Amino acid sequence: MVQQKLRVTLLTGRTIEQGVGKEAGKGTKEYFESTSMCYMDAGDMKKLGIKNNTNILVTTSNGSVVLRAVKYPRGAMPGLIYIPYGPWANAICSSNTTGIGTPSFKGTPAEVEPAPDKPILTLEELLRSEFGR
Amino acid sequence: MSTTVNAVTCPVCGCLCDDIELTIENGVIAKVKNGCAMCESKFLSYKNEHRNKTPLVRKEGKLVPVSYDEAIHKAAEILANANYPILYGWSSTDCEAQRVGVELAEEVGGVLDNTAVVCHGPSILSVQEVGIPTCTLGQIRHRADLVIYWGCDPWSAHPRHLERYTTFTEGRFEGSEWKEYMNKVKASAGKKKLLSLERREIVKRKPEPIIEKVTVNKPPETLSKAGRKLIVIDVRKTMTAEVADYFIQVQPGKDYELMLAIRALVKDHELDVDQVAGVPVEYLEELVDAMVNCEFGVIFFGMGLTQSAGKFRNVDVAISLIRDLNRRTKFAILPMRGHFNVTGANTVSTWQSGYPYSVDFSLGYPRYNPGETSVVDVLLRKESDAALIVASDPASNFPRKAVEHLVANPLIVIDPHMNATALLGDVVFPAAIVGIEKAGTAYRMDHVPLPLKKVVEPPEGILSDEEILSRILEEVRVIKSQKMQEAA
Ligand code: SF4
Numbered sequence: 001m002v003q004q005k006l007r008v009t010l011l012t013g014r015t016i017e018q019g020v021g022k023e024a025g026k027g028t029k030e031y032f033e034s035t036s037m038c039y040m041d042a043g044d045m046k047k048l049g050i051k052n053n054t055n056i057l058v059t060t061s062n063g064s065v066v067l068r069a070v071k072y073p074r075g076a077m078p079g080l081i082y083i084p085y086g087p088w089a090n091a092i093c094s095s096n097t098t099g100i101g102t103p104s105f106k107g108t109p110a111e112v113e114p115a116p117d118k119p120i121l122t123l124e125e126l127l128r129s130e131f132g133r
Numbered sequence: 134m135s136t137t138v139n140a141v142t143c144p145v146c147g148c149l150c151d152d153i154e155l156t157i158e159n160g161v162i163a164k165v166k167n168g169c170a171m172c173e174s175k176f177l178s179y180k181n182e183h184r185n186k187t188p189l190v191r192k193e194g195k196l197v198p199v200s201y202d203e204a205i206h207k208a209a210e211i212l213a214n215a216n217y218p219i220l221y222g223w224s225s226t227d228c229e230a231q232r233v234g235v236e237l238a239e240e241v242g243g244v245l246d247n248t249a250v251v252c253h254g255p256s257i258l259s260v261q262e263v264g265i266p267t268c269t270l271g272q273i274r275h276r277a278d279l280v281i282y283w284g285c286d287p288w289s290a291h292p293r294h295l296e297r298y299t300t301f302t303e304g305r306f307e308g309s310e311w312k313e314y315m316n317k318v319k320a321s322a323g324k325k326k327l328l329s330l331e332r333r334e335i336v337k338r339k340p341e342p343i344i345e346k347v348t349v350n351k352p353p354e355t356l357s358k359a360g361r362k363l364i365v366i367d368v369r370k371t372m373t374a375e376v377a378d379y380f381i382q383v384q385p386g387k388d389y390e391l392m393l394a395i396r397a398l399v400k401d402h403e404l405d406v407d408q409v410a411g412v413p414v415e416y417l418e419e420l421v422d423a424m425v426n427c428e429f430g431v432i433f434f435g436m437g438l439t440q441s442a443g444k445f446r447n448v449d450v451a452i453s454l455i456r457d458l459n460r461r462t463k464f465a466i467l468p469m470r471g472h473f474n475v476t477g478a479n480t481v482s483t484w485q486s487g488y489p490y491s492v493d494f495s496l497g498y499p500r501y502n503p504g505e506t507s508v509v510d511v512l513l514r515k516e517s518d519a520a521l522i523v524a525s526d527p528a529s530n531f532p533r534k535a536v537e538h539l540v541a542n543p544l545i546v547i548d549p550h551m552n553a554t555a556l557l558g559d560v561v562f563p564a565a566i567v568g569i570e571k572a573g574t575a576y577r578m579d580h581v582p583l584p585l586k587k588v589v590e591p592p593e594g595i596l597s598d599e600e601i602l603s604r605i606l607e608e609v610r611v612i613k614s615q616k617m618q619e620a621a
Contacts, residue, residue: 101507
């Protein structure tokens with residue numbers, strides 16, 4: 001049965017594409033494409049009835065962001081989603097520093113729902129929507 | 134005219150590979166040899182259109198081009214008039230600029246923090262608590278026969294780490310496993326071919342099943358072989374895990390548990406459970422056998438430990454595990470530092486102020502209390518009233534609530550490239566790219582300092598981080614003495 005929403009744990013981290021993109025420049029297409037996406041478990045995608053490259057809405061207690069879902073190519077990771085470091089990930093990441101200064105970039109509870117009709121914001125649009133500049 | 138420059142140090146990640154060969158044609162880098170994809174991307178795109186070209190100052194809501202003099206005066210004014218400014222970044226510039234940064238932070242009584250606070254800060258906290266049995270990458274290259282990557286994925290974040298320092302390098306006493314790996318790849322490619330043939334013949338073959346559950350495989354025989362072995366422990370199967378001899382998929386947030394179980398087994402205790410963190414205990418026993426029986430083992434750890442539940446406690450227990458292992462064999466542990474000179478930022482900050490990051494100068498002397506004096510906390514408590522960001526992009530890398538306060542106050546940015554923070558800045562300085570257009574010093578992840586080369590000229594009129602910071606510092610002193618005179 002296809003579900004409307006799925007509860008998951010959000011991890012953020014590096015990917016080689018994000019690394020290459022950030023060195024090329026944060027304004028480049030490479031950077032945009034490699035950081036406005038979200039790796040998902042194949043089984044989880046099936047549960048939501050979404051395909052590779054469908055847009056999804058990821059929500060945490062800090063906010064929501066639209067991203068492109070990509071099937072995780074290596075093995076299973078049910079219940080986990082992985083967003084490369086970048087402005088899109090940080091729009092929703094936990095800011096809790098647990099008293100030692102380092103935010104919890106890995107392990108934020110999140111919800112995923114299909115959003116095939118919602119657009120992914122560009123870097124400028126994202127910053128404007130968040131900070132009004 | 135074309136020239137070749139040898140032994141260039143790559144200014145991208147903490148591996149700081151110093152064997153890059155560049156071909157320079159007409160004053161422009163035309164070819165990169167030996168580097169990984171990130172290295173090539175940096176050396177070949179340094180001239181692209183996303184470079185900041187002139188200093189910018191925000192006037193009536195828009196960033197407009199101004200002269201360096203005007204921008205420096207504006208920046209100095211902001212800092213000199215601030216009560217509690219933040220001076221943050223530092224990991225992607227040279228030690229020379231970092232040194233000026235410490236002086237400036239002291240002069241303006243601000244909070245000096247570097248990017249370690251969002252990555253390996255917890256590691257530093259644990260090292261301060263329990264110490265660290267460590268070594269240089271050179272020793273690992275020549276001697277390590279067991280390499281464990283825990284919560285890190287060098288294949289993605291430090292692409293040449295395996296090839297230069299660990300499994301795939303030809304050391305004096307330990308060989309490279311590259312050939313073995315290639316044989317494995319070829320064998321599995323052969324298997325895939327067979328499968329596809331099969332698929333064509335059997336028309337009604339079911340689609341490949343989706344694996345629903347995480348299963349940890351039994352350790353392979355090769356774990357007890359002679360020669361280098363590679364083990365990866367992570368919550369998901371990473372690129373590095375694909376090349377490893379053995380991969381353990383730990384349940385998210387349970388690294389601490391798993392590490393404690395391993396510690397118990399190293400001490401020959403019995404565990405009366407069947408599995409820990411999703412890993413069967415019998416497999417763990419084999420893993421511990423491999424650890425105890427190696428000649429020289431090393432654990433590299435990354436954000437998987439420092440950014441997930443437990444944070445510095447995870448590193449505490451990892452270091453304690455190394456201590457236990459050292460009673461039975463030889464083991465070392467190293468954090469996988471990300472930015473090319475984040476280690477330098479910690480080192481410079483320590484030798485100048487006594488503390489590696491999150492240093493608060495607001496009382497006139499350095500104070501250090503991560504959780505209180507760390508930049509994300511200062512921002513979340515909305516205490517700072519200005520910020521200087523050097524060679525970093527907190528608007529992309531900080532949680533959104535912290536960024537909200539950062540941009541609510543005057544924001545000065547020094548960066549070669551346009552990035553999210555620069556887009557939101559009030560004063561933006563273009564800078565020469567350290568390691569390409571400016572020579573300097575950087576510390577590799579194992580604390581070995583290496584020289585960075587200047588291989589091409591910066592765009593005309595563009596200053597380096599060090600020069601910009603020195604001039605801001607001078608100007609701050611001028612403004613402050615004027616203020617004192619006025620007050621007198
Ligand atoms: S591994 Fe790191 S230092 Fe080495 S070439 Fe690649 S990016 Fe540069």
